Amino acid sequence: MGEKVAAKMIGHRLKTKQTTRDGIKVTQLYVAETIQYEDEWYLALTLDRESYTPVIVISKKGGVNIETTAKENPDDLHSFKFSLTRGITHELISEVSARLEPSPMEVKSLGNILIRLYNLFVSKDATLLEINSLARSSNGTFTCLDARFTFDSAAEKRQKELFALRDAESEIEEELEAEKHGLIYIKMDGNIGNVVNGAGLAMATNDAISDHGGASANFLDAGGQATKETMQKAFEIIMRDERVRTILVNVYGGAATALGPLRVPLVVRLQGTNSAEGLKLIEEAALGLHVESDFGKAAEKVVELARASCS
Structure with a gap:
């Protein structure tokens, strides 16, 4: 079964809203374990260009195009600006929790993910760390199903190891x-x-x-x-x-x-x-x-x- 699915993907062109009309040729596959989950959330750390601060963007309505959510159901998308110096504090996690009303176990799991995302955001000069979907399991834990990361191109000299991973063959x-x-x-x-x-x-x-x-x-x-x-x-x-x-x-x-x-x-x-x-x-x-x-x-x-x- 897995071979048949892989054959339909390898060598073919992936076309999404993020690609051009021609799409991107698939040359490699990433195989992940299937998990059981209750629903899908959206979570991202990015930069608010107007206020010059990092911001958490989160929604309980993940697994879909986030631009569609922002346009059709803006109340489902929540933003929390925070200090790059102070990072992910207990006060910030409490503020997120007050808006989303997660269970105690969900608060703990979400807090751990936010702290790890923040550390990655700062250490790797990221401009966007996006998890969509962030799967919520019945036991209150979260698992990343898919992610898209963007890093500051001006940081190439500082992040040589990271930029060495760049796959030029998949680019235009x-x-x-x-x-x-x-x-x-x-x-x-x-x-x-x-x-x-x-x-x-x-x-x-x-x-x-x-x-x-x-x-x-x-x-x-x-x-x-x-x-x-x-x-x-x-x-x-x-x-x-x-x-x-x-x-x-x-x-x-x-x-x-x-x-x-x-x-x-x-x-x-x-x-x-x-x-x-x-x-x-x-x-x-x-x-x-x-x-x-x-x-x-x-x-x-x-x-x-x-x-x-x-x-």
């Missing part, structure tokens, strides 16, 4: 190539390419495109120190993607002339100090670019061009 080739040049590239399922400096602006750009009925082919953050060379590499990676019908740029570094004639329309949005002068220079360069200073108009334009190229 373009994302690895971009990383070597100081770029953050994430492949998505749309047909509009993006080149942006700053993660926040990149997310806002993707949202703006979506608001106007389009879909991004990538999330590409060129960083705050973008050079002509890094920008050229960013364009090269995006231009190799045959799905891309047009490109929206929220930063401009002089790469267009080096790349030669572009096979798709390019929309450049520029705003800030001397933006008017910058837009004028781009227009005078006669590179055939579409320039906009308004964020919404730039997103609207790029969606319009993408649709026109598909018709």
Whole structure:
């Protein structure tokens, strides 16, 4: 029975909401013991970016997509901010218990798990430790059925042993190539390419495109120190993607002339100090670019061009 199940997985592509449309090729299997349990909880330690503190996120409704729970049943999801210095204290465990009303045995088991997660979170420079599902047994103990851990990429030099475990074969080739040049590239399922400096602006750009009925082919953050060379590499990676019908740029570094004639329309949005002068220079360069200073108009334009190229 086990061999038949394994045969259906090995060599095939795993497709989830966290993967691209193509999925990830399965080359290894992790086999775990089956356990009996009453229900499934969700538990995570992550960072609250707004308050600059770590936070516990927990729900009695685990085993499902946590984004769905947050959207459809937000009252089932509980958050507890805490001090990174003080860690998991008795007061914090009591606060969690007061909200969830677990049994004394469940409190003890949950407290032990939180302490171990915290130690891992701090010692390994984690940004997310997520257990879904956290199985609750009838005797009041908890067992991790599945987990997803994310660690700070900036901690690679401190966490050499941890980062040595990285499986590059399961990652997307373009994302690895971009990383070597100081770029953050994430492949998505749309047909509009993006080149942006700053993660926040990149997310806002993707949202703006979506608001106007389009879909991004990538999330590409060129960083705050973008050079002509890094920008050229960013364009090269995006231009190799045959799905891309047009490109929206929220930063401009002089790469267009080096790349030669572009096979798709390019929309450049520029705003800030001397933006008017910058837009004028781009227009005078006669590179055939579409320039906009308004964020919404730039997103609207790029969606319009993408649709026109598909018709």
